[in-house]
Amino acid sequence: MSRRHTDLGSGPPRGPGHYSDDGRRWWEDGLGRWFPVTDQEDELEIEAEDLASTSLPARLWTTLLTQYGTGYYRFVGRARSADPRWPTYQVTGASFPATGLEDPSGKGAWATEQRARLDELHQQLLREGWRPAGRGDRWWSRRYRRPVVDLTGAGPAEMGATAGR
Numbered sequence: 001m002s003r004r005h006t007d008l009g010s011g012p013p014r015g016p017g018h019y020s021d022d023g024r025r026w027w028e029d030g031l032g033r034w035f036p037v038t039d040q041e042d043e044l045e046i047e048a049e050d051l052a053s054t055s056l057p058a059r060l061w062t063t064l065l066t067q068y069g070t071g072y073y074r075f076v077g078r079a080r081s082a083d084p085r086w087p088t089y090q091v092t093g094a095s096f097p098a099t100g101l102e103d104p105s106g107k108g109a110w111a112t113e114q115r116a117r118l119d120e121l122h123q124q125l126l127r128e129g130w131r132p133a134g135r136g137d138r139w140w141s142r143r144y145r146r147p148v149v150d151l152t153g154a155g156p157a158e159m160g161a162t163a164g165r
Contacts, residue, residue, distance in 0.1 A: 002154075003051075006042035011021055011081075011086045011089030011090070011091075012081070012083065012085075012086055012089070012118060012149065012151065013080065013151070014026075014028065014128060014135065014149060014151075015028065015029060015030045015127075015128060015131070016029045016030070016098060016127040016128060017029045017030075017128075017129065018129075018156050019129065020034070023037070023147075024036060024037060025035055025037065025165070026147075026149045027087060028096070028149075033114075034152055035149045035151060036149070036150045037148065037149055037150070038042040038047045038084075038147060038148045038149070038150055039147075040082035040083075040147070040148040041082070041135075041145045041146060041148060042079050042080065042081040042083075042142045042145065042146050042148055043079065043080050043111070043143070043144070044077045044078065044125070044130060044143070044145075044146075044156070045077070045078060045089070045136055045142070045143045045144075045146055046075050046076070046077050046121065046122075046136075046140055046141055046142045046143075047075070047076050047078055047140075047141070048073050048074075048075055048076075048101050048138070048140055049073060049074055049075075049076045049079075049092075050071060050072075050073055051071070051072040051073060051095050053071070054073060055129060062090075066129075071098060072094065072096065072097055072098075073096060073097075073098050073101060074092055074093050074095045074096065074117070075092075075117055075118050075121045075140060076090050076092045076093065076146070077091040077092075077121060077125060077130075079091070081148065082148055083148055091121070091124065091128070091137075092121075092126065092139040093118070093120055093121035093124075094117050095117075095121060096110075096114055096117045097110065097113070098112045098114060101114070101138070101140070102137075109125065114140075116142050116161035118140050125144055129146045130145070130146045131144060131145055131146060131147075132144055133145040
């Protein structure tokens with residue numbers, strides 16, 4: 001799983017962590033400190049992306065290495081934020097082979113891999129504070145929300161003995 005912010009601009013420097021018991025703070029594992037959350041929310045929806053459409057090198061790679069009409073796709077979480085520093089950004093999942101992305105029921109190993117890549121992205125989003133908020137029109141389309149974190153906010157001293165919990 002990789003986190004990319006290319007096509008949609010740079011995203012917030014927010015990685016795995018957890019909310020405080022009252023939900024008013026976010027513990028950022030990588031920075032080892034608490035940040036207050038605001039009353040605004042980011043929204044994200046998972047989409048499927050044909051890897052060949054992302055760049056010329058990706059198009060060449062998929063053309064040279066694929067056969068029998070098999071393409072490579074990935075699931076991408078496209079986010080919209082109220083924060084003007086990164087109004088849009090994305091989180092990308094690992095690529096997987098597919099001849100199409102219809103309902104994968106009964107498609108054996110390919111369906112298993114597609115669902116595994118979707119679940120990996122889902123788990124990554126949960127670790128980064130996203131909360132499920134519904135489904136879209138496609139079998140893979142899931143929607144999420146998370147409070148915007150005030151990255152200029154308070155550190156561990158404000159949370160006292162509950163730091164990291």
